[in-house]
Amino acid sequence: MPRLPTPVTLPDRGEKRSPRTRTRPFLALGKGGTAPDNPAGRNRPGRRIRQETATAWAFVAPSVLVILGLSVVPVVWSLLLSFQADDLVTPSRWVGLDNYRALAQDPHFDQAVRNTLVYTLLYVPLSIGFGLLLALALNRRIRLVGLYRTLIFVPFVISAAAQGVLFSFILDPEFGAANAVLDKVGISPQGFLNDPGQALAALLAISLWSGTGFCVVVLLAALQDVPPSLVEAARLDGAGRLHLLRHVVLPSLGPVMVFLLLWQAITSLQVFDLVYVTTKGGPLGSTTVIVYFIWEQAFKNFTAGYGAAAAYALALALLVLAAVPRLTRSVRDRTRADRHLEGAAR
Amino acid sequence: MTTASPSPAASPSPAASTSSASSSVYADTACPPPTGAATGPRRRRTLLPFSPWHLLLAPLCLLFAIPLIWLLLSSVMSDAEINRFPPSLWQSGIDLEGYRYVIGNAMFPRWFANSLIVSLTAVASNLVLGSLGGYAFARMRFAGSRILLALMLATMAIPFQLTMIPTFLVMKRLGLIDSLGALIVPSLVTPFAVFLLRQFFLSLPRELEEAAWLDGCSRLGVLWRIVLPLSRPALSTVAVLTFLTTWNDLTWPLIAINHDTQYTLQLGLTTFQGQHHTRWSAVMAGNMITVLPVLLAFLFAQKTFIQSITSSGLKG
Numbered sequence: 001m002p003r004l005p006t007p008v009t010l011p012d013r014g015e016k017r018s019p020r021t022r023t024r025p026f027l028a029l030g031k032g033g034t035a036p037d038n039p040a041g042r043n044r045p046g047r048r049i050r051q052e053t054a055t056a057w058a059f060v061a062p063s064v065l066v067i068l069g070l071s072v073v074p075v076v077w078s079l080l081l082s083f084q085a086d087d088l089v090t091p092s093r094w095v096g097l098d099n100y101r102a103l104a105q106d107p108h109f110d111q112a113v114r115n116t117l118v119y120t121l122l123y124v125p126l127s128i129g130f131g132l133l134l135a136l137a138l139n140r141r142i143r144l145v146g147l148y149r150t151l152i153f154v155p156f157v158i159s160a161a162a163q164g165v166l167f168s169f170i171l172d173p174e175f176g177a178a179n180a181v182l183d184k185v186g187i188s189p190q191g192f193l194n195d196p197g198q199a200l201a202a203l204l205a206i207s208l209w210s211g212t213g214f215c216v217v218v219l220l221a222a223l224q225d226v227p228p229s230l231v232e233a234a235r236l237d238g239a240g241r242l243h244l245l246r247h248v249v250l251p252s253l254g255p256v257m258v259f260l261l262l263w264q265a266i267t268s269l270q271v272f273d274l275v276y277v278t279t280k281g282g283p284l285g286s287t288t289v290i291v292y293f294i295w296e297q298a299f300k301n302f303t304a305g306y307g308a309a310a311a312y313a314l315a316l317a318l319l320v321l322a323a324v325p326r327l328t329r330s331v332r333d334r335t336r337a338d339r340h341l342e343g344a345a346r
Numbered sequence: 347m348t349t350a351s352p353s354p355a356a357s358p359s360p361a362a363s364t365s366s367a368s369s370s371v372y373a374d375t376a377c378p379p380p381t382g383a384a385t386g387p388r389r390r391r392t393l394l395p396f397s398p399w400h401l402l403l404a405p406l407c408l409l410f411a412i413p414l415i416w417l418l419l420s421s422v423m424s425d426a427e428i429n430r431f432p433p434s435l436w437q438s439g440i441d442l443e444g445y446r447y448v449i450g451n452a453m454f455p456r457w458f459a460n461s462l463i464v465s466l467t468a469v470a471s472n473l474v475l476g477s478l479g480g481y482a483f484a485r486m487r488f489a490g491s492r493i494l495l496a497l498m499l500a501t502m503a504i505p506f507q508l509t510m511i512p513t514f515l516v517m518k519r520l521g522l523i524d525s526l527g528a529l530i531v532p533s534l535v536t537p538f539a540v541f542l543l544r545q546f547f548l549s550l551p552r553e554l555e556e557a558a559w560l561d562g563c564s565r566l567g568v569l570w571r572i573v574l575p576l577s578r579p580a581l582s583t584v585a586v587l588t589f590l591t592t593w594n595d596l597t598w599p600l601i602a603i604n605h606d607t608q609y610t611l612q613l614g615l616t617t618f619q620g621q622h623h624t625r626w627s628a629v630m631a632g633n634m635i636t637v638l639p640v641l642l643a644f645l646f647a648q649k650t651f652i653q654s655i656t657s658s659g660l661k662g
Contacts, residue, residue: 052486052487052488053488053489055482055486055565055566056482056486056487056488056491057488059478059479059481059482059486059565060478060479060482060483060491060494062475062478062479062534062535063475063476063478063479063498063535063537063540064479064494064498066475066531066532066534066535067498067501067535067536067537067540068497068498068501070509070513070516070531070532071501071504071509072497072501073512073516074508074509074510074511074512074513074516075504075508075509075512077512077515077516078508078509078511078512081511081512088514088515088518134406137399137402137403138403140397140399142396142397142399142400143396143397144400144403144404147407148403148404148407150645150648151407151408151410151411152406152407152410153652154410154411154414154641154644155410155413155414156655157590157594157640157641157644157651158414158594158637158640158641159593159594159595159596159612159636159637159640160594160596161594161596161612161613161615161616161636162612162615162633162636162637164616165615165616165619165629165632165633166413166414166416166417166630166633167413168619168623169420169626169629169630170413170416175428175626177416209410209413213410214655217652217655217656218655218656221656266505270505270506270507272507272597273596273597273612276596276597276600276616277596277616277619290507291507291597294507294510294511295507295510295597295600295601298510298511298514299514299601304511307511308511308512311505311507311508311510311511312508314505314507314508315504315505315507315508318505319503322503
């Protein structure tokens, strides 16, 4: 279960579109006396501005306190922690870059990074790919589409803990329903989550079961936003089904695809709950992912400084990931602008 | 359930649905047709009494539904039935032993109440604090507002695992660890709620607010009487997503709570499974209890859920 789908990964065009004039107060502050019930004395501009500022601060103060207090403080604290040896109980000790040095040589961290990358590189394209196919199949006027969409989406609202518990039951090597089905078709029983060779794949399958619905719903909404006039025009020009898909429908999904790619990548790089419930990183560390590694270091081995260093390493990776599309876009825009200028010069 | 689908009411029979997919429908601008590769003009009628797409979609959707059906079935099985190998789909009857055990012997009712307290407090406070903050950022000018808003937006990009260790230490200093307070405080208000509501308030016309302002209404009065009644869609989006994330969260309760009287349902279920993994019927009954509130909320307010999730991603 990803945390709140935040719009932060989207190009914030909405921001730029809100011009300064929109944030002005209702009335021109300098012209006192326009409000009929305000005695002239209370309407001196300085006083109104001060009052307005006080009200505004009262409105935002709780949010600012909670949000900045529980983000800026921890971010700084975390950075400091990563240079310390800390067991969460006794006072910590400054160790400089030792945590980062140890991290670079830790085979468990190495394994956690590799597992997370494998999981992400499989989960992102598969969930979006299946999501696109299902969305295209669902984007038509036939009966029961609503029911189909509901069934595909329902697993998304179920918590990772509940998914994990359910699938450890279904995939139980001895009593699970999955092995019973395999037995019926003549395949020998599998270890699934207990088999080091299969555990990560099993986790991937569970995540796809619950995460594909999100892609379907988002893509379905985007498909229904494809301008009908565009489709009609292409069709009048004799475009076949595949042409329509390839040259009209898919290109118009561009921005949504970027959002989904980023969103799915960020959620899968941060996967934790499902791993904790099903495998606890095992068997043989085959499903230890980065966040599980951080949690284990900080709250199980009580090496919080080491965990904080690992968290900073992951945060850096996420930052780079989030910056890539922005950078490529600005580069592309610039080259496009250049080309445009060249064209104009000619 | 079908009310949330884009069109089934418009196609009373399969034949009608085939004909409505012809190109003539595009003249109807009031009802934009679904676009895609399938509604080609050369589409021919098939021998089947229904669209051939059902042959693909029905089994696929069944695949998504089977684990949940199995969850429901196994929660009302007796342990003897569950442990039979291979398990049988057809059971002798409904056995509520699992539910009895979970409610009587385990602390599921307590955990349920804890989860409910935490989630509902988070929803209420996100609505209140998010509206206040969002309104100030949308309509009021005060020193530092732009920097503050930018800062708050930037915090949305901070991954949780970066802050979780120090947040634990902060909560420990505040003496909240091992109490519901530790779960409530970090989710009191999210930058997402403030930002989403701000964007929605910006899209409202100012005239009504100005009229009320001229009539001597205070800022709070304008927000309460004029703005909030117009903001139902944004408020329900915030409510739905806040409830979903706080109810479903496992990571933070796992870190902040040790004592089992303070567990949330997710944490309780996880621990319960660890201790009773041979009593599958009880575990599945507990799982059912954990899943049911969200599932029911989703089925009854499906449209709001789906709109919340798509809009927060696309238009936020």
